[in-house]
Amino acid sequence: MPHELLTAAEGLQDWLTTQRRTLHMVPELSLHEFKTSEHCAQQMAELGLKVTKLWGEGFIADLDAPNGKGRVALRADMDALPITELNDVPYRSRHGGVAHMCGHDTHMTIAMGTARLLAARRDKLTRSVRFIFQPSEELPPGGAKGLIDKGCLEGVDEVYGLHNNPQMEVGTVATRVGAMTAAADIFEIKLTGRGGHASRPHEALDPIPATAELVGMLQTLVARRVQPGKPAVVSVTKFHAGTTHNIIPDSAELLGTVRSYEEPVRARIIEEMERMVQAVAQAHGLKHEYKYLRGYDSIVNHESGVQAVAKAAAEIVGEGNVNTGFEPQTWGEDFSYYLQHRPGAFFLVGSGNRQKGITEPLHSARFNVDERCLAIGTAVMARLAL
Ligand SMILES: [Zn+2]
Numbered sequence: 001m002p003h004e005l006l007t008a009a010e011g012l013q014d015w016l017t018t019q020r021r022t023l024h025m026v027p028e029l030s031l032h033e034f035k036t037s038e039h040c041a042q043q044m045a046e047l048g049l050k051v052t053k054l055w056g057e058g059f060i061a062d063l064d065a066p067n068g069k070g071r072v073a074l075r076a077d078m079d080a081l082p083i084t085e086l087n088d089v090p091y092r093s094r095h096g097g098v099a100h101m102c103g104h105d106t107h108m109t110i111a112m113g114t115a116r117l118l119a120a121r122r123d124k125l126t127r128s129v130r131f132i133f134q135p136s137e138e139l140p141p142g143g144a145k146g147l148i149d150k151g152c153l154e155g156v157d158e159v160y161g162l163h164n165n166p167q168m169e170v171g172t173v174a175t176r177v178g179a180m181t182a183a184a185d186i187f188e189i190k191l192t193g194r195g196g197h198a199s200r201p202h203e204a205l206d207p208i209p210a211t212a213e214l215v216g217m218l219q220t221l222v223a224r225r226v227q228p229g230k231p232a233v234v235s236v237t238k239f240h241a242g243t244t245h246n247i248i249p250d251s252a253e254l255l256g257t258v259r260s261y262e263e264p265v266r267a268r269i270i271e272e273m274e275r276m277v278q279a280v281a282q283a284h285g286l287k288h289e290y291k292y293l294r295g296y297d298s299i300v301n302h303e304s305g306v307q308a309v310a311k312a313a314a315e316i317v318g319e320g321n322v323n324t325g326f327e328p329q330t331w332g333e334d335f336s337y338y339l340q341h342r343p344g345a346f347f348l349v350g351s352g353n354r355q356k357g358i359t360e361p362l363h364s365a366r367f368n369v370d371e372r373c374l375a376i377g378t379a380v381m382a383r384l385a386l
């Protein structure tokens with residue numbers, strides 16, 4: 001017997017599909033979610049929720065429980081990506097060069113569907129529910145911090161967020177205790193010497209051998225400076241110097257990324273990398289510049305939150321379709337900041353369907369979802385909140 005909430009959500013499938021396709025056709029970039037936000041806010045207001053605009057186009061919508069205690073928050077992100085959609089579907093993006101290729105249209109739809117289910121069960125609510133419609137997830141520093149600074153978590157006891165995942169079959173749910181996504185950072189290094197004729201290196205100060213040496217040294221950061229068993233990645237992705245065969249260049253530049261899951265590991269890499277840059281520059285008599293740009297922090301799920309997600313999801317999709325040992329993802333997400341303030345969890349809802357060929361990853365120009373994930377996501381979110 002399917003859960004009552006799943007049956008109810010499936011009863012809304014046509015409405016959910018229409019909502020998602022409506023949003024899908026008019027995608028808007030980070031910090032420009034004007035029409036998107038207006039549409040969602042209007043739907044929430046029509047359901048009787050109290051809408052309060054907080055930061056940028058971001059807003060909260062409160063559903064108060066007449067007989068309940070406490071408040072749970074459910075977050076949906078609203079922005080699209082600067083990609084031209086290549087799907088040949090009637091609801092294809094109408095905005096050239098912009099498309100919902102991360103599926104945030106499905107997240108907003110699930111939030112609206114959840115509000116619809118819960119508004120119809122208001123007297124059964126054991127606690128109030130706050131929906132957080134967040135702008136700018138795709139563009140660091142992200143909208144989460146802006147909304148939190150404006151008080152979106154005030155009066156909230158727990159917070160949950162989801163992301164669709166086309167690499168998981170529709171009807172499955174995944175999460176994990178601890179690190180769920182990576183902290184994704186960028187580093188930029190420049191070593192400057194003095195250019196000259198390639199035939200007279202003693203009169204120049206060549207930055208290339210020193211920079212090559214530094215690339216080698218950076219490979220030892222994870223192997224020799226991070227505790228074994230703690231995952232981290234340091235990748236040099238660009239090495240740029242020089243113009244032609246007979247000129248020693250003035251400077252050489254490196255660019256790369258660091259991925260980590262725990263703040264002490266990240267802090268250690270930042271510190272040791274700087275030391276290496278300084279040491280190599282000094283040893284070769286070069287000047288150095290070192291810039292380290294922190295991306296989003298890693299999402300670290302709370303155990304209590306994961307337990308709540310696992311229980312709710314098992315009731316909706318069956319225990320066998322819930323994976324609570326999902327491997328940490330290497331992408332970044334600014335849901336991390338909510339969990340630094342309140343307990344809760346982030347989880348993934350399967351949106352793929354191999355049989356139907358729906359397997360394109362997030363951020364692909366051919367990304368799409370099996371729209372049954374809308375009803376499933378809605379039922380799981382509603383069960384979590386009830
Ligand atoms: Zn994305």
Ligand SMILES: [Zn+2]
Pocket residue numbers: 102103104137163
């Ligand atoms: Zn996303």
